[in-house]
């Protein structure tokens with residue numbers, strides 16, 4: 119919770135005394151990769167940067183659909199690579215957009231092109247089963263009378279003989295660790311396990327694109343945390359682009375590479391997640407930043423990470439990896455105009471102020487910062503901004519009090 123009654127700098131000393139590093143890792147990356155690497159095209163340690171993925175595929179959307187007061191109005195090009203999150207308020211049109219892309223709804227005026235293939239234009243309409251899309255919804259909709267294995271193979275066995283197979287059942291079963299579940303029926307599975315099977319079934323349809331409409335929404339927090347590494351793993355290991363609808367900014371920040379913000383039936387903005395997180399529209403969901411850092415050293419239970427020429431230390435996780443995504447809440451960043459020596463906060467990084475945005479609370483301001491080319495934001499009271507005389511272009515020192523690790 120944000121403490122609105124005190125300025126950030128006024129409370130920073132007490133913060134430092136109860137400094138706590140929060141970190142989470144989603145699954146055991148080493149075992150995750152080793153389980154799948156032998157069978158599925160491996161892109162190596164891409165769980166955080168996914169830099170080895172194929173080039174982005176362009177999804178071109180043009181359509182105007184009216185439904186009572188609601189109008190879905192699109193004239194956009196989405197470069198899809200890795201995980202693209204579709205985020206916006208309830209009723210803004212996320213599901214309508216996904217359904218139009220899939221061809222589940224046929225809108226007369228729509229033009230939809232995926233890469234070089236037209237899916238819809240004028241009177242031409244490619245039906246959903248020919249678009250090579252894998253879909254997973256909030257409810258897994260597995261066939262209840264079939265075992266997990268039969269559910270997985272249901273669509274696979276019905277693929278056309280001309281369909282190129284890039285993902286075989288054994289690869290998908292290894293990727294999603296489904297072996298112990300194969301003989302079970304859907305009703306014997308937890309919600310998270312059902313969604314894993316649904317993901318497996320979608321992958322076995324040999325998709326070029328995965329559309330995921332709130333696949334985690336019906337799961338409790340533990341099940342969500344259990345399934346997140348599998349989504350990361352799919353993005354890593356298969357290179358299939360995913361369009362993911364989620365209401366949870368936290369999930370989006372753990373998973374996504376790109377963020378598409380929707381408002382009132384339109385795509386309001388799109389771009390790489392770290393830059394999109396600076397959008398004032400997202401501040402109400404809890405302003406935070408995503409930093410990419412690389413492994414530097416691990417010693418005495420401390421992990422040292424590099425961001426540009428600067429370093430950051432935190433308690434070492436059980437397994438290390440070359441690259442990390444760091445989630446930093448804006449409220450966990452304090453600023454000073456001079457380096458602070460006598461502090462328990464060891465992570466003090468030099469940053470440059472790039473702008474100021476209003477925060478949801480009128481007494482506070484979001485200070486936008488540049489850290490070695492990466493955006494970072496700090497939530498300060500307006501009073502502190504004025505007291506410190508902060509200005510755009512100024513070099514200041516960011517004391518980072520808590521980091522969550524992916």
Ligand SMILES: Nc1ncnc2c1ncn2[C@@H]1O[C@H](COP(=O)(O)OP(=O)(O)OP(=O)(O)O)[C@@H](O)[C@H]1O
Pocket residue numbers: 185186188206207208209210211212213214215
């Ligand atoms: N079949 C339909 N007929 C009429 N209106 C519809 C239909 N489907 C959706 N709508 C309306 O279209 C608007 C957008 O709905 P949509 O489900 O796409 O939003 P959403 O962003 O996915 O919402 P949520 O996050 O709550 O799932 C809403 O106002 C909804 O009431």
